[in-house]
Amino acid sequence: MSASTILVADDEQALREFVARNLRARGFAVIEAGNGLEAMAEFNAQKIDLLIVDLMMPRMDGLEVVRRVREKVITPIIVLSALDADRDKLAAFDLGADDYLTKPFSVEELMARVRAVLRRAQVMPPPGNASSRIRKFGELEVDFDAHIVRRRGAEVRLTRTEFALLAELALHPNKVILQRALLQRVWGAEYGDESEYLRVYIGRLRRKIEDDPTTPRHLITEPGVGYRFAE
Numbered sequence: 605m606s607a608s609t610i611l612v613a614d615d616e617q618a619l620r621e622f623v624a625r626n627l628r629a630r631g632f633a634v635i636e637a638g639n640g641l642e643a644m645a646e647f648n649a650q651k652i653d654l655l656i657v658d659l660m661m662p663r664m665d666g667l668e669v670v671r672r673v674r675e676k677v678i679t680p681i682i683v684l685s686a687l688d689a690d691r692d693k694l695a696a697f698d699l700g701a702d703d704y705l706t707k708p709f710s711v712e713e714l715m716a717r718v719r720a721v722l723r724r725a726q727v728m729p730p731p732g733n734a735s736s737r738i739r740k741f742g743e744l745e746v747d748f749d750a751h752i753v754r755r756r757g758a759e760v761r762l763t764r765t766e767f768a769l770l771a772e773l774a775l776h777p778n779k780v781i782l783q784r785a786l787l788q789r790v791w792g793a794e795y796g797d798e799s800e801y802l803r804v805y806i807g808r809l810r811r812k813i814e815d816d817p818t819t820p821r822h823l824i825t826e827p828g829v830g831y832r833f834a835e
Contacts, residue, residue, distance in 0.1 A: 608722055609633040609651060613643035613669065614658040614684060619707070623656060626711050627718070640664025644672060652679055654722060659685040659692060667695060674700035678763045680721040690800060697804035702765055703791075720792035725764055739774065741822060741835050744813055746774050753813065760812050765790065769805050770813070773823070773833035782830040806831060 610632050614620040617638070624634045635652070637643040641663045647655065655673060659666035670681055683696040686707045693704050702724070703717050737749045745754040751767050753760040762770065768790045773781065783802055787795040795801070806825070810817035824832050 607631050607633045608653040609635065610654045610656060610718070611635045611637060611643060611646055611652045612656045613637040613640065613646075613661065613666070614656075615639055615661045616658070619658075619684075623714065626714065630715065632718075640666065640669045643669050647673060647679075653725070654718065655679055655681045656718075657681065657683060659683055659687065659696065667699060670696060670699045670701050674763075680725045680764070682717055682721055693800060694804055697801065698808065700763060700808075702763070716794045720794050723792060724768060724790075741774065741777070741833075744822065746771065748775070755813055762809075762812065766805060766809055766812075769802075770809055770833075773831060777833050777835045780826050780830050780832045786830060802831065 610627055612620055612623050612627070612634060613636075614623070615638050620636055620638070624636055627634045635646050635650075637646050638661075640657075640661045643655070643657060643661075644664065646652075655669075657666045657669050661669075666683055666685075670683065673679060673681060681701045682703045682705060683701045684705050684707060685692055685696075696704055702721050705714065705717060738745065738747045740746075743756045747753070748771055751764075751771075753762055753767065753770065769786070772786065772789050781789075783799050784796045786802060787798060791798070791801065806823055807817070810820050810823050814820045814822060822834055824834050826832060
């Protein structure tokens with residue numbers, strides 16, 4: 605199997621080289637870009653398995669890079685930032701970023717997030733019950749094998765993380781799943797306290813599958829506890 609190709613975009617050369625060096629030492633193929641325009645040029649020129657992008661870059665900032673990539677593909681994206689403000693995290697997640705690392709970070713933290721994001725990007729194993737491969741919930745249809753969601757017969761475009769989150773909830777209808785358990789089942793064992801991830805991704809899913817996202821029929825929040833999928 606060929607090594608995953610990771611595009612690292614950051615105008616801070618020392619940090620970019622630090623990230624690239626540690627990724628290469630672990631067998632990844634790495635492409636570097638010093639600004640947003642270079643990042644988009646590299647991304648459009650070849651197959652990229654993971655994009656690591658800084659928020660604050662010249663010529664095109666990281667949020668615009670995330671937005672343009674998400675318009676085309678569901679390639680995993682990790683955002684880097686020296687800012688730890690919830691506003692910036694929410695903006696990145698709302699555009700479709702998969703994870704967020706605040707500078708400075710350790711090699712161990714970086715590699716844990718890289719492994720987790722790439723693991724989620726792999727084809728997910730089908731659910732165990734063969735009779736539940738395709739399930740309908742009113743006007744919503746979830747094909748667990750094909751990773752396809754349809755609403756009123758029309759396919760709903762979801763990222764891998766969005767589908768994994770919806771599938772985890774839909775496989776356990778009417779049951780409350782605790783926030784920590786949901787994070788670890790969908791994002792990985794490295795997660796557990798990132799409640800804002802769930803808040804943003806549930807919001808994205810509601811806008812895509814609910815008639816009225818402000819009064820959801822399927823994706824129900826149990827305040828302070830977790831979430832459940834109502835049939």
